[in-house]
Each structure stands twice: as C-alpha cells, then as structure tokens.
Amino acid sequence: MESEQKAMSVEIKKSSIGQFKDGLGVFVLRDFKKGEVVILYKLTTVTQEEYMRLRDEEKDFTHKRNGIIYYYPDPERHVNRYKDPNVYPDFERGADIALRDITMGEELSIQEDIAEDF
DSSP: OHHHHHHTTEEEEEOSSOOSTTOEEEEESSOBOTTOEEEEOOOEEEOHHHHHHSOHHHHTTEEEETTEEEEOOTTGGGOEEESSOSEEEETTTTEEEESSOBOTTOBOEEETTOOOOO
C-alpha cells in the first residue's frame, strides 16, 4: 500500500533536463520534506545472459552495482541526472530520498556524476 501511495505522488512527462532519448522525466505531485522517501524502488535483478538479450534501449535502464545488474522500471528509470539534484539513491532503503524540500511540480534528479559499475 505504501509503494502504491508513493507511486501516485509522481508522474512521468516531458523533461526540462532531457537526459533520456525519450525526453521524459519524473515530476512530483505533492510537496516532499528533506529526508522523505520520494520513490520506493521496484528494481529487479537480471543475469548477464538476460542483460545480453535486452534491447539496446532497455539496457539504458540498467545499472550494475557490486556485481549485480539492476533493471529500473518506471518511474525510477526516468529520474534524470543533473548538476543540482534534489534526490539521492539510497540502495539500503531501496528508495530515492529528498536531499532538500521539494515543491509540487518539480522534476526529480540525481547527481549527474554519480558512479556506476557500467
């Protein structure tokens, strides 16, 4: 139930940042306070074989951390990278967390130079 409520607190639409080929980003539908969970992850893991069978555009939505390949569904796949982020990925909590207060209508973004294994 909590993840359903969180999912309803964001929407995907045309991005002002435009990192992804499809031009989409994630926007909040309500205010969030610093430290609050904004997106609760629904990541799945894929094997190397499954990764190799993914279409190239689907590979764009995977990240490898500590030897594990994660596939990002919507909405988390459309959180763009930006020089002035407002959320950070917390893999221990399995969520994007507000770095500061976020106002309804803002586009979500993570740090643009965050390190990934690939």
